[in-house]
Amino acid sequence: MRPSFHPRLINDPFNDPGLFIPFLFQKRAVVFDLGNIHGLPAKDILKISHAFVTHTHMDHFIGFDHLLRIMLGREKILSLFGPPGFLKNVEGKLSGYTWNLADKYNYPLCLQITEVQQDFTLSRNYRCQDRFEALQDPVRQPFDGILYEEPAFSISAVILDHQIPCLGLAVKERFHVNIIKEGLQCLDLAPGPWLSEFKQALYDETDPAAKFEVGMPGRPDKKRFELGNLAGQIARITPGQKITYITDVVYSESNREKITEFARDSDLLFIEAVFMDKDRELARDKGHLTARQAGELAARSGAKQFKIFHFSPRYTDQENLLYQEALEAYKNFP
Numbered sequence: 001m002r003p004s005f006h007p008r009l010i011n012d013p014f015n016d017p018g019l020f021i022p023f024l025f026q027k028r029a030v031v032f033d034l035g036n037i038h039g040l041p042a043k044d045i046l047k048i049s050h051a052f053v054t055h056t057h058m059d060h061f062i063g064f065d066h067l068l069r070i071m072l073g074r075e076k077i078l079s080l081f082g083p084p085g086f087l088k089n090v091e092g093k094l095s096g097y098t099w100n101l102a103d104k105y106n107y108p109l110c111l112q113i114t115e116v117q118q119d120f121t122l123s124r125n126y127r128c129q130d131r132f133e134a135l136q137d138p139v140r141q142p143f144d145g146i147l148y149e150e151p152a153f154s155i156s157a158v159i160l161d162h163q164i165p166c167l168g169l170a171v172k173e174r175f176h177v178n179i180i181k182e183g184l185q186c187l188d189l190a191p192g193p194w195l196s197e198f199k200q201a202l203y204d205e206t207d208p209a210a211k212f213e214v215g216m217p218g219r220p221d222k223k224r225f226e227l228g229n230l231a232g233q234i235a236r237i238t239p240g241q242k243i244t245y246i247t248d249v250v251y252s253e254s255n256r257e258k259i260t261e262f263a264r265d266s267d268l269l270f271i272e273a274v275f276m277d278k279d280r281e282l283a284r285d286k287g288h289l290t291a292r293q294a295g296e297l298a299a300r301s302g303a304k305q306f307k308i309f310h311f312s313p314r315y316t317d318q319e320n321l322l323y324q325e326a327l328e329a330y331k332n333f334p
């Protein structure tokens, strides 16, 4: 399976957490957490359409300013999601700057901010031309675990405990479209951006009898197919990819249960491992996991692969110990 999502941690595991998730063949990405994002080139930052912030401790939210700085003056809608209190946090950030020239931009940026509560969300828009002052009251909607949805994928959240509410996040493809190379060769087609249009047509449940045209570089004429026919020859449908991101959580019974359920059968689980298990008292005090607890949670939830991050600086040059501890817990889980 060639994954549709190619997640990568923005920084090394000793630096601020953040997961950048670009989409295959699309100039588009979502991001989980906004710590220091200076490691992302501006061209990648500009791909971000949706940002999800687990909680607003500085190491997870300081990158908001940089994101805003890069996007300002562009005709773009940027959606941000965060935990309870998020609207106030974002408003606080926005009111920290002077916007008297903001209405002069030719290309106005619009921020759509959503705060996630236990069973509802509150959303509010802030437009550059209004100097980022909200003109309407927040809109309340029921929340059933899915924060955002498109035909091809959904992003869900769960509220976890970090001595404050903290969001666990997951992106899940609805199903995965595998492209069969031999099928392409038989039809004399080369891979290219048309494949994402083709996949999108399948996610949109377009009528299989509809015409689908494939244009390729260097060839003036387009090849025409019936969508269903083409799908039968070049595609195989398998279950969708699931990527889960868990950080800044205390190892409590309630978190264990919620995380196990939420991360169930992830293809890839990103999970914090701030401390070593010998320092688990410290981990509990600060509302974090140890590497061993991270490995156990990965095993319990049946994650096919997992990656640990958010290491405490006290283990500088000893990261191999953290990896080892997590892997042993994962492998030896009953």
Ligand SMILES: [Zn+2]
Pocket: 017, 057, 059, 060, 248, 310
């Ligand atoms: Zn943190």
Ligand SMILES: [Zn+2]
Pocket: 055, 057, 162, 248
């Ligand atoms: Zn934190």
